[in-house]
Amino acid sequence: MTEMIKLFVNGEEVEVESGKNLIDALEKVGIEIPHFCYHPALGADGNCRMCLVGIEEGRPPVVPACKTPAKEGMKVLLDADHIKKIQHDVMELEFINHPTDCPICDQAGECKLQDYYMKYEGTESRMRVPQVKKRKVQDFGGGVIHDQERCVACGRCVRFLRQITKTGELGLVNRGDDCRVEFFPGRPINNRYGLNVVDLCPVGALTSADFRFKQRAWFLKRAESICHGCSKGCNIMVDHNKEKYEDDIIYRIRPRHNEQVNGWFMCDAGRMTYKSENDNRLEECTLAGTVRPLTDILADAQSRIEKASKALFLVSPSASLEQLVAVQALAEKTGAAVSAFSDGYIVKDDGDDFLIKDDKAANRTGVDLLSIAKSRTHFDNMAKEADVFINFDNDLSRSLSEEQIGKLFKDTWVLNAATHPGHLGTAMAGKAGASVALRSWSEYHGVVVNCDGIAQKFVGGVMKNIERPDIVEIAAGLGSPATGAAAAWALVQKKIPALAEFGSFLELPAEGVNLTDNEAGK
Ligand code: SF4
Ligand code: SF4
């Protein structure tokens, strides 16, 4: 239980959490203290002086908020004239050599310097001498581009690489107006988390080579999602936009703070998963090699399932809980077997001791909670018996060779429902089967359970021009008792009692539900 304390800000009493510095304590109650160098994940460095606040009757009377713990009865001054003058003067100092290039800066709209200028400075420059010129568009490695002139020398990037990745590629060199960030000669950024420095940089000094000049920040729509790149389930923001006459495109993925999962960060590979959401997607539904309406394909598949001596449904270990139960319920109703065989999703020794996991599936824990078989032996045995095989977006080509897949299903009618081509290799080639183009994770809502047993909701905000169904809709079309999202969620609640108190997936708390804290979740 968090202890609360009372203090005064500009004479008004506020209640805040104890044990935090003034920046964090007051931010929680909606009071901003401007700052550059402090970051909750990196601690206080005390170098920028932007966070100076007054303490009435305090000794000393002016202190850096980042290094000052909130204390009971403290009288904090944020709008006293002498504090406003400090803020104004620090900003003026920052702007002496800062280029006024907001119109061509990628950080515009998300820049602390820009925001603080509007709030705390707002006057014209008094400088009448030429600005110090520094290097621009410097390739820092790892997809990071540096503009020395925009840097406020806060040191966040340097501290991230020293404290978090412990790779230490960057350092602050020289002093005064010659102070700048450099990488050590011959050692540019080279680690799997380097792009986090772009998010940490409070200004436009570090930008992503991948995102630069693609979109203005204020045009982007944001969807709160979960990375599907591995079983860690980092919390992310999917930034996307649909321009007139164009498709809805994802332009970048950024980390979203969740202290119990990924903190403030994510890996670079996870950021790049947006590319496969945009590109190389399956677009059409086909039956016996010709494009046909989805309803025809489902009707055909349903009658084949009914007549089959054995049907096998293969689900993906990255599917949402709702999708898994929808297919499972269909299998229970029709007497089909269901498997989540996905050995190839595990990339041995790829994980590390920070975020990246060997298991590249987003919901293997969910598969286990629903008791869906996933062993190779079970899958092989069922595949041998099956005369109808429906793949629900499992990328089987990760686990088996094309030859193995072709051999297993040579006499089987196959429906391949997938987001991308290639999940079954060439197993479909020349076969009178069917295929359905599916919605992907950035386009539907749901819940996945990460490797630590934390159930997390995600929202699919991307609306592609081509209407594709979700697996829950396909399963419903084939006769599953989970006739829609609400019915699927009700089934999830029956199978995972720890989720029973949440009327809809949207009611899950932002930080997720730790099912390992609750025996019922097992
Ligand atoms: S590049 Fe950005 S994060 Fe690094 S010191 Fe400069 S302003 Fe700070
Ligand atoms: S660690 Fe895993 S879940 Fe996190 S961003 Fe990387 S791939 Fe995504």
Ligand code: FES
């Ligand atoms: S945030 Fe406190 S000195 Fe920089």
